[in-house]
Amino acid sequence: MSLRSFSQSIARCKSRLAALGPSRGEKGLQAPHIIAAEAIFALQNELLLFAAVFFAIGMLDEFAVDAVYFWNRLTGGMRTPRVDEHSLARQQLSGMAAVFIPAWKEDAVIGPTLAHALASWPQDELRIYVGCYRNDPHTIASVMAASRGDERVRVVIVGEDGPTSKAHCLNRLYDALRTDEARCGYRAHMVVLHDAEDMIDAAALPLMDFAVWNSDFVQLPVMALPPSDSRWIASHYSDEFAEAHAKVMAVRQHLGAAIPGAGVGCAFARPMLDRLVKDGATGPFPEGSLTEDYELGLEVHALGGKGRYLRVRTNEGRLVATRAYFPDELEQSVRQKTRWTHGIALQGWDRLGWGGSLAQRWMTLRDRRGPLAAILLLIAYVTMALAMAMHLAADMGLVSPQKTSPVLGALLLVTFVGLAWRLFLRAVFTGREYGLKQGLLAIPRVVVSNIITIMSGRRALAAYLRTLRGAPVVWDKTSHRAHPALAALKERAA
Structure with missing residues (x-):
């Protein structure tokens, strides 16, 4: 397209926008930006609402586990001999x-x-x-x-x-x-x-x-040792095992649910x-x-x-x-967690079903939430990127600032408080086993854990679909x- 024809196309767009009326035509070329911004904001709100609802449910689930654990710790029911x-x-x-x-x-x-x-x-x-x-x-x-x-x-x-x-x-x-x-x-x-x-x-x-x-x-219990030369990828296992094998496994036993094997x-x-x-x-x-x-x-x-x-x-x-x-390399860690997610969340649904007591079904649901967690985390990071882009556009005067609905705002507040509580507990459990420094590092390492969860969730789903088509199960070891x-x-x- 020549420069002259491009200028003519712009002129035609101006005339069409002017024909839309003063509400849009007076803003000239800003109208397409406004329409796009409204569409992006609507998408952001829908994604935020979807993620916030499930994150709030997840926070209630975690709070219930915390309540059982701390109550029994206070009453002496979970003392470590x-x-x-x-x-x-x-x-x-x-x-x-x-x-x-x-x-x-x-x-x-x-x-x-x-x-x-x-x-x-x-x-x-x-x-x-x-x-x-x-x-x-x-x-x-x-x-x-x-x-x-x-x-x-x-x-x-x-x-x-x-x-x-x-x-x-x-x-x-x-x-x-x-x-x-x-x-x-x-x-x-x-x-x-x-x-x-x-x-x-x-x-x-x-x-x-x-x-x-x-x-x-x-x-x-299993203790994942934090190597000094891999403070992020390998060490995030230390955070996860420290909390899971100090709190969640103890709660499972107290509730009479099945104790899953760790293989070691x-x-x-x-x-x-x-x-x-x-x-x-x-x-x-x-x-x-x-x-x-x-x-x-x-x-x-x-x-x-x-x-x-x-x-x-x-x-x-x-x-x-x-x-x-x-594993201290991203690829190896993703492979390992892909196997865990595939085997526990996807294969487990097929092979084991949903039997047992109410407590057992609750723990089974927690075990199999990996793929959903990966989707929600991906949505959360996408909406964060959209929110930052919209905020930057508003500061530049390209779009008008938009307000969040009260319901969504309340859900986001609950999610934020829950996230702060989760980060605090992760730091406490990690610090108790590995020291104050590792406990503090456990907070930013949550981002590493989330990224690996997203990547392994996608690969686990793809691997599961391959097995449905007849692919053999092999030892995909790390x-x-x-x-x-x-x-x-x-x-x-x-």
């Missing part, structure tokens, strides 16, 4: 404890993890079953080197090329345990799950051994593990699930079994928990690194 770790370390186990560790391309971390576990758990009743794949010779070599002939370590080679699925590898370990039981004439007392990068606690094994006598499933630091009573084997299945671990640990915790509850969340501190104040580093104390063990061994 203390134990003497030195006397625990000297205790023998009441039966054989089989520890399952599935491993696929974990040669960087499995050696130090095994060496630390064997040194921390000297009990003769311990048996560590490590599942390795036939096409992963480096992991096999690392396991053999770390065990150094210790007969308590049993290397189990998966007959298929890896990776299959984590549940498939665990079922192969279960089959190896059954074979050993039949051959040797003994039966394990409990089966403990751990990952290849875990830094186990010396007091954990005797504690779980004692608790399993009165429970069918026991879950210890959890133990199954041996008879319950057999009961979890469904007709036609190769083992108790559901191979079609991406979050078999979470699912098994709920299945124990559905079968009438007793699940227990065991939160204990030593006399010195150390939390007895499984410690590990989590890479790990060892705790510095474990890495030091590896260096000394070398």
